[in-house]
Amino acid sequence: MTEPVLMKGNEAIAEAAILAGCRHYLGYPITPQTEIAAYMAKRMPKVDGVFLQAESEIAAINMVIGVASTGRRVMTSSSSPGVSLKSEGISYLAGCDLPALIVNVQRGGPGLGGIQPSQSDYFQALKGGSHGDYRNIVLAPASVQEMAALTVKGFDLADKYRMVAMILADGTLGQMMEPVSISEPEAASTEKPWALTGTDCKRAPNIVNSLYLEPDALERTNIERFKKYALVEENEVMYEEYLMDDAELCLVSFGITSRIAKNAIVAAREMGIKAGMIRPITLWPFPKTALLAAADQCRAFISVELNMGQMIEDVELAIRCKKPVFLCNRTGGMIPTPEDVLAKIKEVNKIGGAQA
């Protein structure tokens, strides 16, 4: 599929996964991501793949663990409350060094929350939503095209580093339709000598395990794993800079809100306010270096997000609190208008922030 077609974001993820060689989808229905499961239920049998609706989110993520253990590409998808249920399995995937793609099409929370778009699982995705020392690669698409592209990228990164890649989308991106062109990616061949394939009585057994009863062994394993994470931080940061060359105010936003922020930035520039944006595409690894560099250039930062202020903490850390960081947010499923963001830009511009 190379000609642009009109697709929902959720469907684009599903089709891109199949093109990326994923033949196993295990999931459980939850709004607003169910189109992924519905698409997979239709498509997987046509490509000799496996679609299985599990009895729970917990079972689904553990089926993912099973498939991943055999070395095959595998994914599951859910929305916020469902991802909480999957969290146990996400920790086990990390502890077993298993690759998998997990999609979170976020909705408002906490609790059952609502079914409208949200970015309030930022902490959960980034700050250890489950137990133990671990990281997920977290990818934040901002268009239907990126939903597809980052799905393919996510599988590649998951395999390359033997870890979970998570697509952190939101209900808007999942439900909206945009033209998307998905081309068959080059087959990424990652050898998986660790996979459970049966010994054929020719090699020692492979064991997929996260138990280390000896504390020194567990410490060593964790330290080794964090060397891998350091490589990810070194090599895999992705972000977009928008009108940053001469920017004095730096907006930081990901996903759907980054598009609203762009409109506001254009309007601000028409009024003579030099605003720009750094849009993290990978939330982990976070574009710390780019933000720190911007801190020397800009007077202030504005974190635009659909929650009570979560990414703003990472922005403050990244710029080492060199400049003030303001929050522009809506939550509970509400989305700011470009005018809301523009009003915040004007307000921050007036306060001035620290001198560059």
Next chain:
Amino acid sequence: MIVFQKPKSLTDVTLHYCPGCTHGIIHRLVAEAIDELGIQGKTIGVAPVGCAVRAYDYFDVDMAQAAHGRAPAVATGIKRADPSKIVFTYQGDGDLAAIGTAETVHSAARRENITVIFVNNAIYGMTGGQMAPTTLPGQITQTSPYGRDVAAVGYPMKVCELLQNVDGAAYLERVAVNNVKNVKAAKKAILKAFKNQVDGVGFSLIEVVSTCPTNWGLSPVKALGWLEENMLPYYPLGVYKDITAKEESK
């Protein structure tokens, strides 16, 4: 002439189980079944959380270690990914009949073509002897210090009886390993549960009534007697379901 030897499908690692524990017998029966069917090279096991958590060190086959109760879901993923492999889980009562009840029932409902070895010793062993879903009425444990009071905490789970009513379950048998006769019957049942998978029959579960001398506070020999006197009346041995028998009789 060799008249007795360790099964090929067991490693040389020394088992960590307590003296008199019957896990060793059950491990052996599983390994013998794998050997006899000639499937060692294509078998993948799933270890539970609980006393048998380190089963991955003992079986000489590829192994995964699952989260508490999730072994049937992990096994489902492995089997669906590679149906040519023989996939088994090895689970205790807390793992299978408490925290993992949903995974157990639904893998049976799907007639997932896997083999489940369910070790029922009526107690949480690894954590030091707490009340299990299969702890008998009146039985004293660390978390039922006055005896299991069914009025307050409910009744034990009878797994074979429960799964008997699940259409997808293909073969269910309860066995025990308290004497030679029962061990021989257990061997036969476990072998059949693996052969069923080779034949594509579907979900086969063998419940093995067994002892936990340490947490029962009994000597190994007395524990075998306690099993006979208390567990077997509550958990009657026998075949609870066998769809292959129906086919044979048709």
